Amino acid sequence: MNSKQINYFKTIVDPKNICTTKEELLVYEYDATLLKGAPEVIVFPETTGQVSLILAYAYQENIPVTTRGAGTNLSGGTIPDQGGIALVLTKMNKVLEIDFENRVVVVEPGTINQELQDMLTPHGYYYPPDPASMKACTIGGNVGECSGGPRCLKYGVTRDYILGMEMVLSTGEVVAIGSKQQVNPDPLDIVKFMVGSEGTLGVFTKLFLKIKKISEAKKTMLCTFNSVKDASRTVANIVREGIVPTTLELMDNLLINCAEDFIGLGLDRTADALLLIEVDGLKEELDGQVEVIKKVCEKNNVKGFKIAQSAKEVDQLWTARRTVIGAVARKRPSYSMQDVTVPRNKLPDIVEEIVNISEKYNLPIGVLAHAGDGNLHPLVLFDERNQEEVEKVHEAEFLICKKALSLGGTLSGEHGIGLLKKPFLDQEFAPEVLSLKRQIMLAFDSGNILNPDKILEVGK
Amino acid sequence: MVVNNIVDPKDNKELQEIISKAISQNQKLLLKENLELKAPTVDEKTVVIDLAHLNKVIELDKDNFTITVEGGINFLEFQTLLAEKGFYFPMDTYASGHTSLSYNVLHALPSYSLGEYGNYREYVLGIEAVLFNGDLIKIGGKNIKNVSGLDIIGLMIGSQEYFGIINNFTLRLLPLPEEKQVVICNFKDIKTAQEAAFQLTNKGISPAKLLVVNTSGAQLLENNTKITKSPLLIVELEGFKASMQRKISILQETVAQYDATCLIISDNIESRDLWTIFRENQYQLLAKTVDSVSFSGFYTKLPEMVTQLDNELVKCCSDFTIIINCLIGSGMIIPSEKAGTDWYEEVGKIVDKYQGRILDKKSFKEPGMGIVQEKLKAAFDPANISFFGGEKV
């Protein structure tokens, strides 16, 4: 970009919202992955009108635009690897409307997930998608990635909670799609198609979210097992018994120990696997479900079965779960996290393969899984300064992805493709599908300026 | 109407051939179910596809709670088959008995349980589809979560045969609920029925279905002599036995505030028959008039809006059946006989007044998205062989 172009942006937004210093460019070159790529200018718009003018100009001048929120994403999706503009929406962070009666909330995209939850909880409502980074990540980012979270086995992912949006197309045109109502009478659902589009189709400037009433009661259980196999079989059996828990989270031995080091809850450090199970509903429904779950656990050689007794205990278990990913990093300087998903009953197979890969490459790999929906987060531990080890990490991850696909799985359950998994995409989809995706991206963004060539190579 | 050109592919390959031929010979395509539900004017060149032969269950996976099935299977038969094996596919529509799974999904026919159970997208995990560009594509599998780069499955659901035909599905199933009960409540007017329904959505009892019908709508349950002809609230409660009694008590207490009386149907067969009749009557009514309008509104505005619709429409034209799915605040109005176009405008005016949204039959464009949608259409159907596509875009 040239200085004329950069100066033009100063006519659109307050000059304090334009950054071009080396210091600031350096801190927008990364996300939560190891990938890098610096923007040429960082722009913080504060209104839809500004976003529109910025995109219109970028479209005309053919400047790449990478939209970004808190940058906690795990796919490389917010890395401006082609330079251009980092369009950072963190200053558009107002909650514009909360309508409890009609169960809808209107937010700007920079709103932090947890801050919204904090406004809803006192009134007995919540917004179900709960990614582990919810205290830091923005709703706009959640929508861009179609974030999941532990609760989504029962309550679904971000896509199921987006009713409508105001969006700026790559040309700068502002469109409003969907509505604040719970259903769109038009069956063709462009709104839902935007969810998980990773910033390649448009920039969201307002989001209409569906909220839910908090269930009357819940019970949280902690079960430990001597093998991952027993734990995975338990997961499949619970659902077969007619119970859909809100949460079925699995951690392996390495992660149990990391969580224990960080929080110190007295978890069983010798267990090979741990399941965190939560059921909710009306209070009289819960004891029966807990009883069934306990029986299933026992049938599968459970080592320890414990029901959390107080709200504080439940909170601690959840803190342990939400922070375990980072806690792993205590073992080695760097980690890389995968997001493959397999059919629920293939969990033991993929875990076995991960153990093999870990041994083959001599890399510690921890396994964390939203086991109820077969979504695994294998965490590979290494030191990013050791180039040889980094190469091994890439190979190991490729093998994990390949194995997941061979088991009928998918490359990503909730983190998206971005840059990280772009090289693997042709392993999952046939050329016709990739070509169709490319055409769809061009239909929305003919100049290929919005997060260009993320997900797949689009070209012009 | 005479339709000569009905084809019934025996397998996916035949379906692909039919579509390839249509592309090369510039023929229009549509699914057979449309003939009854939409009564389109079809010329002899138009190819009508009947998927009836593509009805095999390929795999019922009990561990993963998924089923892989061909799209031509009759929707009601599909559900019955699942129920016999202890599984549950919670979508339930007026056309269940008459349409294929493919048709239901492609048109995203509104399910009575939409709201409690979410929409089709949450259950369609994998598809195989023949696009109108001739490609056979396979996407997804048995994974509940999948964000592997742009949600083409989501785009296909509800695409109304603009993009292609889904001929094979992998669907997420749920465990069959332990117990189901249907409660029918008589109200003195539709406004209080609607208000009571709104109250119920706040009580944590999560009904599977929560419908309000006007007095004409009550006739959809014609054979049931126990039911008085008045505006009704029809509630289906399902879930664990342990909480059923309290759910019913909460329901009774709530409607009692509106002087409504309740009839509880706890017998499974009786409630199943009730729904069969209700669905069938709604379908026949729709097929008879080939005219209806769908709309959505805010929970808080529905009582006024529905009351006005109920009052004004009768004045303006003939008799109308109104069915409101209160879980999501959406409704459908069906005239009792073909009613011209005036009523449609009247509905538009009233829905507008309460900031509701109406399904615009003339165009499927989101405002401002026209160019994008045209380009999408070009990607999926470059030869423009979709029968409806030509009209709408």
Place this chain on the structure above:
Amino acid sequence: MSILKEGKNYELLNTCNKCGFCVQGCSVYKEHFNEAYGTRGRIRLIKAVANGELERTPLYEKIINSCLMCEECSKNCPSGVQGHLLVQMAREDLVREKGLPFVKKFPLEKVLPNNNLRKLSFHSFRLGKNIIPQTIKGINIKSLNIEKVDFLSSYKPIQKPENPNLKVGFFVGCMMNHTMAQVANSIVGVLTKEGCEVVVPTEQRCCGTPAYVYGHSKVTRESALHNLDIFKDVDVVVTGCASCGNMLKSYGKLFPEDSKERELIEGFSKKVRDITQFLVDDLKISLDNKQSSLKGKVTYHDPCHLVRGQNITEQPRKILQGLKGDEYVEMPGASKCCGASGMFQYFYPEEATAISNKKVENIKKTNADYVVTNCPACYQRIKGSLEINKMPQKVMHIIELLDSK
């Protein structure tokens, strides 16, 4: 070689995995919403300087100095990265490579560690503040009380109890010494009443927090050794200042591992207690019959250096909830920084004012009559901000509630 490149330091810089969870609690980030002003960004920049990718530019300095050292990021980091220590390290590097500007160097190096110069400067400030405006850079100067004669200068040993249970050294700290002599007297009084022999060494010196946080730990090391010597004869060292307590307890990290000094100073640190911690955990004082000196609603602000620095949250609440006669209400965001953070409030007035105003908002939500805390810096900042916002609440040091005279 820059200290940033030194073995252990450089290792620490490389433990950040950039998950971004640190910004969730970062008050300064939430004023800028710019990655550079959050911990992840700061660490990236420190790394860049360490690697030679970036010069120590004025903007770099501004960013590094804009940290409150509130330790929120360190608590939130699941990987256990101590963001505030990395920032401190970067400041240490800046002092070594570029030196301190006079406005910081003079007070940190010359005034605070020198008891006479410090007295003189507080004294001049007391005289001068009458002729300057009410507020400077959002700091409520008028509301700041400066004692005519500071506590240490006027201190007269009070009679020790018979058979005292412990010999307690009272570390008063500069702020309390010069602005809250009454509170200091209360601490001595309460401790004596609880059966302790209280000694107040008048030659005690600034704990060294200001020098330490601005990267001048050489000065702090000298203070540490001085204070170690002054307090060598007591069983316990008690302080009523969160920052002093935090510093005294962590002197060890200033000295090389395995050094003789390290061992001695860690022995000293083990004796240090915050006043609430000492009363509740060590003396286990009974609150059953104690009447609060206040009536009405009372809320509590957690000083950063107490809640995160020393993990003390329960003890002050036990006191507040245990005392009879007042009603305790928890404030939302009680543990969020008040915006003072030493010189931060002067150098970053916009951010500091916004952060303080959030604290004021949270206080407002409680409808409390009193805000209690146990850090003189927080005390002054909150008091000043409440006045600027024309709020009626009075700010109290926690010991004032226990001192019923």
